Amino acid sequence: MPALFLSVVPLFVLLAGVAAAQPSTPPVTADDARHTVVLGVMGQRAVPELRISPGVLTALLFGSPLKLAGVELEEQGLLARMTVLDDALLLVPSNSLNAGRILRLKVRFVDGVVPASADFLLVVDPLQAEHQVNVELQQPMADACKQAVEEERAKTQECRAELEWMRKRPDGLTGLIANGQLADKGVTARRALREKDFTQRPGEPILITETMSYRARGLVAVELKAKNYSSRPWAAAGAQLVGEGGVRLKVLRVWPLEPIPPGSERRRVVVEAEAAETEARGRFALLLWQDGEPPSVSVEGVTFP
Numbered sequence: 001m002p003a004l005f006l007s008v009v010p011l012f013v014l015l016a017g018v019a020a021a022q023p024s025t026p027p028v029t030a031d032d033a034r035h036t037v038v039l040g041v042m043g044q045r046a047v048p049e050l051r052i053s054p055g056v057l058t059a060l061l062f063g064s065p066l067k068l069a070g071v072e073l074e075e076q077g078l079l080a081r082m083t084v085l086d087d088a089l090l091l092v093p094s095n096s097l098n099a100g101r102i103l104r105l106k107v108r109f110v111d112g113v114v115p116a117s118a119d120f121l122l123v124v125d126p127l128q129a130e131h132q133v134n135v136e137l138q139q140p141m142a143d144a145c146k147q148a149v150e151e152e153r154a155k156t157q158e159c160r161a162e163l164e165w166m167r168k169r170p171d172g173l174t175g176l177i178a179n180g181q182l183a184d185k186g187v188t189a190r191r192a193l194r195e196k197d198f199t200q201r202p203g204e205p206i207l208i209t210e211t212m213s214y215r216a217r218g219l220v221a222v223e224l225k226a227k228n229y230s231s232r233p234w235a236a237a238g239a240q241l242v243g244e245g246g247v248r249l250k251v252l253r254v255w256p257l258e259p260i261p262p263g264s265e266r267r268r269v270v271v272e273a274e275a276a277e278t279e280a281r282g283r284f285a286l287l288l289w290q291d292g293e294p295p296s297v298s299v300e301g302v303t304f305p
Contacts, residue, residue, distance in 0.1 A: 037136070039136070047121050048120050050133055051123050051128050052103075052130070053126050054096070054124070055080065055093065056092070056129040057092050058130055059089070059132050060088065060133050061088050061133065063135070065113070067110055073103060074105075079094060093122075093124065103121070104122075105122055107120075118135070187215065189213065192212070192303070193210055198299050199301060205234055205297070206228055206229070206288075208225065208299050211299065215275075219275065220304045221273070222270070222286060222299075222302055225267075227260075227265070227266055231262055234260050235257060235260065235290055236271075236297075238288070241285075242285045243279070243283070250275075251273045255272075256270075271288075283300075284302040284304075285300050
C-alpha cells in the first residue's frame with residue numbers, strides 16, 4: 001500500500017482552501033450527531049465506515065497523538081487536502097471522486113499507544129458527510145483487568161472488615177450492654193393477641209396469631225407467631241413500621257430469611273427497628289412483603305411497652 005506523503009499545514013490555511021473549493025459541489029446534509037467510534041485493543045471485527053463528500057471537510061478527532069508521517073491512503077490523488085495535526089486528521093476529498101467509492105485509510109499512533117494503528121473505510125456520499133468524528137481508544141485489556149481486580153480486592157477487604165467487626169461484637173445481653181442499649185429497666189416486653197389487641201386484613205396468606213413487642217434503649221422489635229395458610233412457601237424479605245401521623249421507624253432486619261412452608265405449625269418472624277423512646281409511642285401498622293412483591297401481610301395495632 002503506497003503511503004500518501006503529507007505536509008503539516010496550519011488549520012486556517014486548510015480552511016481557506018476549503019472555502020475556495022469549486023462552487024459546483026452538491027449541497028451536503030451535515031451529520032454532526034455521529035456516535036463516537038471506539039477502537040478496541042484487539043482490533044474490530046468490522047472496519048468503521050465514515051461518510052465523506054467531495055470538497056467537504058471531515059475532521060477525525062483522536063484521544064491520542066498521531067504519528068505525523070503515519071497516515072496512509074490506498075491511492076494518491078484522491079484527496080484535495082489532508083492535514084495531520086497532533087491528535088486530529090483533517091480530510092477534504094477531491095471533487096473527482098464518484099459516489100459509492102470506498103477508500104481505505106490507515107492511521108498510526110505514537111509509540112506506546114494501544115492499539116498501535118487503526119483502519120477506516122471512507123465511503124463517498126455526495127449528499128451526506130460526517131463533519132466531525134470522535135475516535136476513542138478502548139482501555140487496554142490489561143489495565144481494565146487490573147482495575148477490576150483492584151475493585152474486587154477493595155470490596156473483599158471491606159467485607160472482611162465488616163465480618164471482623166461482627167465477630168468482635170458481643171451478642172445477647174452482653175451486646176446490649178456494650179452498645180449502651182440496656183436501660184435501667186432492662187428490656188421490656190408486651191404480649192398481644194389477635195382480634196383482642198391487633199387486627200389483620202382478611203384473606204392474607206399468613207395468619208398472625210400472636211405478637212410480642214420489645215423495647216430497649218434506641219431499639220424496638222416485634223415477634224410474630226405466624227401460620228402459612230397459602231399453597232406455597234412464604235418468606236419475609238422486608239418490613240415497614242408506620243405509626244400514627246405517618247411516623248416510619250427504620251427497620252434494621254427481618255429474621256429469619258428462610259421461608260415458612262405451607263401448612264406448617266406456628267413459626268416465628270422477628271422485625272427489629274431503630275426507635276427513640278418518643279418515636280415508638282402509639283399504635284403502629286406492620287407491613288411485610290416477599291422479595292419483589294408488594295406487601296402481603298399486615299398487622300394493625302402493634303404497640304411497644
